[in-house]
Amino acid sequence: MNPQFKKGVLELIVLESVRRKDMYGYELVEEVSEVIDVNEGTIYPLLKRLTNEHYFETYLRESSEGPPRKYYHLTAAGILYLEKLTAEWKEFQDRVNGFIRGEEES
Amino acid sequence: MVVDRNKEKFLNELREYLSVLEEQEQEDILAEYAQHIDMKMQKGLSEEDAIRDFGSVKELAAEILAAYHVDSKHAMSVGRRGIWPAAPHRYAGGTGLQGADKHKNGVLEAGVGQKEEEVSEGIFRRMGRWFCQAFSGTAKWIRNGFDRIREGCSQLFGRNRELNEPQDALMGVGEEGMSGQSVGGADIGDGFAGGPLCDAGVRSAEGGGNGADICSTEAGRDSTGVWSAEISRNSASGMSAGDYGSALRGKGRSLQGKRKDTRIRTKEKGKGIMGEFSGAIGRGTVMVWKWFLDCCIFGLRLFWNMGWLLFSLLCAGMAIILLMGIGAMVVLMCSGYSFMGILVLGLGGMLCFGALAAGAFGMMIPNKRANGSSRKEKSNGEVHYEQTT
Numbered sequence: 001m002n003p004q005f006k007k008g009v010l011e012l013i014v015l016e017s018v019r020r021k022d023m024y025g026y027e028l029v030e031e032v033s034e035v036i037d038v039n040e041g042t043i044y045p046l047l048k049r050l051t052n053e054h055y056f057e058t059y060l061r062e063s064s065e066g067p068p069r070k071y072y073h074l075t076a077a078g079i080l081y082l083e084k085l086t087a088e089w090k091e092f093q094d095r096v097n098g099f100i101r102g103e104e105e106s
Numbered sequence: 107m108v109v110d111r112n113k114e115k116f117l118n119e120l121r122e123y124l125s126v127l128e129e130q131e132q133e134d135i136l137a138e139y140a141q142h143i144d145m146k147m148q149k150g151l152s153e154e155d156a157i158r159d160f161g162s163v164k165e166l167a168a169e170i171l172a173a174y175h176v177d178s179k180h181a182m183s184v185g186r187r188g189i190w191p192a193a194p195h196r197y198a199g200g201t202g203l204q205g206a207d208k209h210k211n212g213v214l215e216a217g218v219g220q221k222e223e224e225v226s227e228g229i230f231r232r233m234g235r236w237f238c239q240a241f242s243g244t245a246k247w248i249r250n251g252f253d254r255i256r257e258g259c260s261q262l263f264g265r266n267r268e269l270n271e272p273q274d275a276l277m278g279v280g281e282e283g284m285s286g287q288s289v290g291g292a293d294i295g296d297g298f299a300g301g302p303l304c305d306a307g308v309r310s311a312e313g314g315g316n317g318a319d320i321c322s323t324e325a326g327r328d329s330t331g332v333w334s335a336e337i338s339r340n341s342a343s344g345m346s347a348g349d350y351g352s353a354l355r356g357k358g359r360s361l362q363g364k365r366k367d368t369r370i371r372t373k374e375k376g377k378g379i380m381g382e383f384s385g386a387i388g389r390g391t392v393m394v395w396k397w398f399l400d401c402c403i404f405g406l407r408l409f410w411n412m413g414w415l416l417f418s419l420l421c422a423g424m425a426i427i428l429l430m431g432i433g434a435m436v437v438l439m440c441s442g443y444s445f446m447g448i449l450v451l452g453l454g455g456m457l458c459f460g461a462l463a464a465g466a467f468g469m470m471i472p473n474k475r476a477n478g479s480s481r482k483e484k485s486n487g488e489v490h491y492e493q494t495t
Contacts, residue, residue: 025138026145041160042169044138049173052442065148070138 006036012089014046015074015082018056024069047072055081113143116157123167126176135170234457241465249471252407259399407471414469421463428456 017031050056055078060068146156432452435445
């Protein structure tokens with residue numbers, strides 16, 4: 001996949017993943033990797049940025065498999081931001097698809 | 107063990123790149139990456155493979171720093187190890203992060219939005235200075251007005267009517283002294299009625315041809331730099347008007363440009379009982395009026411000072427409250443909240459209230475003499491005035 005496409009939708013996918021369920025870093029990387037092939041190193045900085053912008057909040061939860069894990073939870077601001085991103089994505093998708101279909105028809 | 111060293115090497119290298127971040131943030135990030143590597147190892151991957159999936163450490167660190175709105179190139183200038191290659195420059199982006207060398211979200215933001223802060227701080231500083239100057243000027247103007255009124259009242263009702271003869275009077279004395287030789291004793295005596303002064307160490311005699319008192323005036327400057335003038339009533343020194351004029355010849359010019367406070371006491375002789383009685387009544391009336399005026403001035407000054415003191419305390423209290431608010435904002439900003447605008451507003455408010463407090467404090471009238479001199483009256487009727495230069 002085009003890395004520019006991946007870069008554009010990565011934020012949306014991460015936000016949607018965390019909206020469905022609180023996740024820790026590695027779990028989130030695996031979840032996102034199922035959708036798009038992405039470098040693991042880019043997920044953590046994105047999580048950090050979204051946390052710094054108060055779209056995520058974190059908490060520690062004990063794990064039986066090792067040290068406590070840091071879970072990410074979507075905040076109210078994050079939900080609003082996700083809705084805005086989703087709407088923009090749909091509009092963008094419709095326009096691009098319409099344009100491509102128009103090209104194909106013509 | 108080689109595997110452990112690779113992981114450690116990766117984390118150490120990443121730590122060096124992230125050295126501009128706060129220690130806690132670094133630990134947090136590194137712990138997350140370490141946990142990620144451990145989990146991948148649990149899934150069966152080797153540590154080298156797990157680390158390799160992260161890609162270039164430098165690019166990874168640049169992305170992490172970008173998440174903190176820190177320019178990775180600029181990080182070199184503030185990092186501990188200085189491993190970033192490029193020269194520092196300001197990061198133009200960001201989401202309202204401003205302020206140089208301040209922590210926000212655990213980031214040491216050196217150079218971010220520094221120019222904007224300088225501009226805003228300069229405006230507030232200038233405003234504060236302008237307010238301070240305006241208030242100080244107004245306070246000085248009002249205080250000078252009150253001083254003049256008080257001085258006028260004290261000159262009108264007080265005993266020191268001939269006090270504080272200005273430099274012009276001194277110059278006049280010198281000129282009269284110079285002219286005394288030619289015009290005769292009567293002229294010299296008249297000339298000294300306005301305030302006879304002599305230069306340091308010069309003894310002069312006022313020769314009144316019409317039977318007036320003959321006074322000798324000593325004006326000297328003591329070793330401590332205090333100007334003093336002692337006027338005492340003496341008997342005739344035998345100096346004629348011509349001698350007096352000669353004595354003052356050449357001294358008149360030296361008197362010019364020197365400032366002294368002096369007072370002459372004239373005593374009228376030859377008055378009868380009625381004259382003394384009427385004089386006593388007059389002096390008593392003047393004293394009562396002076397006392398009344400002093401009370402009024404004291405009350406007005408007390409009222410004035412109390413008012414400004416209360417206002418100053420109020421402003422100072424507001425400034426302190428704002429300072430506390432700024433402290434709280436800084437703490438919240440360190441926790442990640444974006445309160446830069448409110449912080450700058452609070453800072454400006456604090457400066458304004460501080461300037462108001464200082465100005466109000468400056469409006470208070472100090473309890474001192476208008477001319478800064480202190481008056482000492484000796485038991486033998488001599489009046490001694492000291493003025494610190």
